[in-house]
Every structure is written in C-alpha cells, then in structure tokens.
Amino acid sequence: MMGDIPLSVLIASVLAASAPLIIIALGEMITEKSGVINLSLDGVVLFSAMIAFVVAKETGSLTAGFLAGGLAGMTTGLIVGYFSIYLHLSQVAVGFALSLLCRDLAYFLGNPYSRVQGPTLLASKLPFYDALPQSLQKILTQPLTVHIAFALLAFLIWFFKSSRTGLQLRSVGENPAAAFARGLNPNRIQMLSVLAGSFLVGIGGAAYSLSLKPGWGRPQGAEGVGWIALALVIFGSWQPMRVVMGAMLFAFLQVCGIGLQGLFPSIPSQVFQTAPFPLMIFTLIFMHYSTRKTRKHGEAESGLHKWLGILFMSRAPKSLGKSYRQQ
C-alpha cells in the first residue's frame, strides 16, 4: 500500500506498465540466447511503434497494427541477422547504427501522424470476470498485451527448459562449433532466433503506441525502453523469470514515481521520473554483493548463499556476440 492507493490498483498498474517491456526484453533474450546481440533494440521499438500506429490508424484494425509492428521489427532483425551472421560484420556496430537509423526514420516517417487520435487497445474483462473476487477483477482486467506477456513468459520457461528446439538454441549460443559438430546448423538457428526475437520486439513496440502510451509523437514515451530491456536481459541472467522480474521492478519504480509525485508536490517532478534509473543501479549493486561468496567458491552449499546465487547470479551465453564461421 502506498499512500491512499489500494494494493490491487498498484499491482494492476505495475502489470500494465511492465507488459510491453516484458515482451521486448524476452524477445531480445531469445536472440541473445542463440549468441547474437541485437543492439538495434531501442530504435526498433520506436520504429515498430510508429508503423503499428500508422497501420492501425489507416486500416482501423488493431490486429493489423500489431502484426505490422511485429513485421517491422522482424525486417530490422533480418538486416541485423544477415549482416552479423552471414557477413560476419560486428554485431555491435550493425546494431548501433541500425538503432539510430530506425529512431530517426520513425520520427521522420511518422511526423504526419503526430498527435492524432487513433485506435487504442483498451483493458478488457475476462470471460470469467464475474466469478472473480473484487481485487482480482481489478488486477486481471488488462489489455490483451498483458496476458500475452505472461503467456510468453510461461511459454519461454517451458521452451528453454524442456523443449528440444530450446535446448538446440541454447547450445548454439554456448558453443556453435560443437553444435555444428553435432549436426545442427548454427547459422540457421541463429537467424531464426533473431527473427523470432525481433518480431517480439516489434510487438512490444506496438504495445506502446497502441496501448500503454497510445498515439504517436516526438517524444513518444517509449524512448530509452530498448536500452533498459538490454540491461534487463543481462541482469536477468538470460533467464525468462528473472528478466520478467526485473521488468516488473522497473515498472514498479516508475509507478511509484508517479504516485509519490502526487504525495510530495514540492519535489521537482524530474526527480521521480529519473529515480527508477539510479534505483535500478542500486539494485544491481546489491545483487553483486549478495552473490560475492557464491561466485568465489563456484558452488555455495549454505542455504542463504545458495538461494542468493540462484536468484542473482548472472552468466552470459558463452559465445554471445561472437560471429561463427562454419568450416
């Protein structure tokens, strides 16, 4: 409980605020698990948000908007993938340049649609709405993107833990040469992961312009989200559950900022707007120190350190960012 805001409202707004970020971060996580870093994230989020809004506005169909957003993301993924996987160009350079290009392209092409009214994905009641207790009614009445985000989480936990394809994807990110020796096609698996990941990033971008921060403009409100998502993937240790927890923490800090602003009107609003960023850094420092013992000895046996290790230890896919040349 914070001030006079009921807990259920707080939870509901955290869920709503975190959903697009979750979809974006999980998308990037899929890409990185296969060993490719897609740094174009931040620009692509804006680009697909713009495309999604424009298409939804022109066709009047939200589905078409989301789909267009996803496809816009996938197109940029195609560029990143082709350049870095098949031409062996630096993944960092390609991603970075593309990020800036996409951002400017989004502002330029989207300019005519600035500050116009368009279709918005609203919160919808679940079919079994009436059967739920009142607090759950508030929490679960959300736009479809929230349900998609958490369904995606459940799917990815299963996918990486229990599915064969998931294991193959991880194996390529760890050691593409060994994956090749076992009869897999590392380049194809990486390309497909990049496409799937960037499609989700596009959907996440669409979720901003069609739901969380409806409309297009400069600034749109999704600026910087891509970088946060990149950081979340790293500190979430490339594990779906932890990435999502990080995204929700960030959304919680943002929501708190808005709430606190109302309570303390004398403090400049910028303080609350920027607070999530340093708070995120403090969280990371805490994570670092809490796992120091576990990292030193490899495996922790005592209860507390073992759990801290499981919760906070971070380990990247071993060949992340390295381009692999098939023999």
Added chain:
Amino acid sequence: MEVEFNNISKRFGTVQALTDVSLTAQKGTIHGLIGENGAGKSTLMKILTGYQTKSGGDICIDGNDVNLKTPGDAAKIGIGMLYQEPMDFPPLTVLENFSLGCPALAKVRFKESLQHLSTAFGFQLAPHRLVELLTVGERQQIELLRLIHCQTKVLILDEPTTGISPAQKKLLFPALKKLASEGMTILLVSHKLEEVASLCDEVTVLRHGKVTHHTKAPFHFPELLQAMFGNVPEQQKKADARKTGPAAITMHSIETGGERQGLTLESFIAGEGEIIGLAGLDGAGQATFLRLAAGLCFPKQGKIEIAGKSVFLPADRLEEALFTDISLSDHFSLRDAGNSFWQKSKHNKKRAEKGINAFSIKGKPDSTADDLSGGNQQRLLLALLDPESDVILLENPTRGLDIQSGQWVWEYLTKTLSSETCIVFSSPELDEILHYSDRILVFYDGEIVLDSATAKTNHGQVAAAMTGVSTGKE
C-alpha cells in the same frame, strides 16, 4: 558399414595437410590410425564427419560415393566422431549434453538411456551436474555414450583414452571390441601403440599427410615406429634423483572444494629441485592441487606458501593458457610487456622468431595460437615460460603429444632449466610419472593416499593406491 577413402587431399592455404590418402576400414573391425603430431590423422577424420571439407578425392560408404558437407549429413548416415578436444557445452548439464544432436531419435527417454549406458560402461555421471565442473575425461565419456546412443555405425575415436583412467580403460576396451563384433566400424586415432595393438585389427600409419604403412594384426612395433617417425625414438634411461633443497612449496591443513571430492590434506612440503609426479584417477584431486599451488583457486581453509616465482601450464592449453586469436609474436610481447606504454613490434617479432627457432615450433610469428597443433602449443608455452621460475606446475605436460615431442618437453624441463627448479606435474600415464619423477604423490577421492620416493615404490603399488586398494576403500 565399409568406409573407403580414395586419394583424399586437403590444403590449408599453402600447407598441404593430406596428400592422396587412401585407406579402407572394413565393417565390424577396429582400424587404427597412427602417426606423430600434425601427421594429418585428425584432419582426415574431420573430413569423414563433414566437419572439414576436402580439397580432392572421394569417400565411399558401402561402395557408394557420398558427399558429406556437414556433420549433420554424416550423422544421418551414422557417422559419429569423438573429438580430441571435447566438443561440448560446458554450461549445460550432463543430460543436456547427452541429448543434443541425435536427429533420428527424438522420442526416446534420454535420462534412462544415459543411466543404462553409464552403468554398462562403468562411468559415473550425474545427469544434472554441469559439464563445466567435470574433467576432460568425464566429458569424453559423455560424448562416447552419446555416440553409442545415437546408433552410430561408423565410430571415430580421436585419442579416446586422454584422461580416462586405467580402470575405465579396462571397461572401455572390451566394450569397443563388442561394438565392433556387433558390426560397428571403428576408426581409432591414437599415439599409444600399446592401445592400438591391443584393440585394432588393422593399422594405417600416416606421416606428413601421406600413408606410409598399412598392416594387419599382429603388429610389429619397430616397424610401426619406423613408419611413424622415420627413425625409432630411444627410450632414455631414468635419470638419477636430483638433490633436494629448502622448501619451495609448503601447504598446511588444506581443505577445499572442487572436482568430485574436493581436497583435504594435512601438510605437504616440496623442496627445491624436486620433481614430483601426481598420480590418481581422473578427478581425484590432482587438478585442484595444482590450481591451489598456482594460486588459481583459494582453499576454504589452510595455508599455502610458495618460495620464489611459480608458473602453471594447464592441460587445456587453448582454454586456459594461450590466446586463441592472438599471434605468436604478440604472445611474446604480452609476456615481456613490463611497464612500457609502447609495443616494440619489430623487436617482438625477432623475439618470437628466436623463440620459434629455439623451441622448434612449427609456426610463424604471425600465425595465431590455434593454428598450432597440440605439441606446438606446448612448445610455445615452454618458450613463453620464464626459465628463471623456481616452481613449475604442469598439468599433463605431454597431453596430445607424440613420443618424440614428449621426450623433448621433458628434456627441456630437466636439462635446460636449472636443477634447482621444483617441478610438480600430473599425468594420466603412470609410466611417465614413474620415469620422470623423483617423488610420487597418489591422490584418491580428494586425499593423498601415497607419498613416496619413486625409487622406493613400483608400478603395482602406485596403481593399487590410485584405485584405492591400499586405503581400504572400495
């Protein structure tokens, strides 16, 4: 399946690795492929699995010309290879490593199959342990079981006994013979003549990328050695024990984790000039012992003191000791960097050339470390090693080396370096330990169970201690 190589050749840039190699491996036999380091054995096998492409010639399987472009193609028709350097995924679990890459068998129960196979072979593999916590030998074991599980019909083994204990060998060899008698074609790449002799039905010798000899069992060793090296390397007489000076390494009431059982030891003192061999089954504690002495890991309890400068040469040279993509001359300049801001590239190149000549490394100053063969990597490490070091710690110093290179390494260590250097090394080869060390430590389940002067012990006693016989454990 019958495997037939017809006039295979392979070029790497300007280097001719294989020239017109032809050989036939019959169905249901074990075919040995021997030769010194860099003779082209591994390259030939990698061509068969589709991991590397050939520059000329063709491969026939059961009389049909096949064109294997990727290991995937080869796996589909039942060709599988156990690589010399583990080709696996250290951050994944044993079970995950085991279940990756069996295209034909999607629905089988991997866990049951793994447990079934490891019992049959006498390997102890916990399915949910991370592979990065295992030794090289154990990683080879997983890979071998996986290949058998995938119903491989042509099994290629590149130095399969690296890091496998004598006891495991006793289980592995009959198993391989049984597999062959059931119709599997096995190609065995090895340096170890005894192993080849006890296992193989036929042997082909490669030298400088060409077939120099082909023969069927029984084998005549001098003949094979002649074909491998041109001249027979002589087994030197064991040198006299060196004089022991003041303590160089002191360890006191150590307790630590790592490997299978961790490591506990009361007290240990190594003197200047001592050559100490560490024997033990894979994962019994030698690796941890060396890393503790090297300062690469810290004990949970206890004290370690090293007098003077020490260096450590690990078994996994590319992973732990060298920089894969950095040139030889840069390796030298990194070592000599000192406090200078500038790099003297001309000077370094000369320095590298000198090292290359002095240590007869087959490579150029600008070739990278992973261009070198295993033996030449070891030579490079020795060239980089500070000859003034007081303590030298070596993990399996002759791993992947042929007899001549191995002898060369030992000659350098014992003759060229000061006789006051304390040398501590581990090796899976009992003969190497008995031959070169003055003192033997035997590890078993994370403890030292035997600490004796080499002259006062023998092969049987050490082997018994390694398997835990003298300690009363199983």
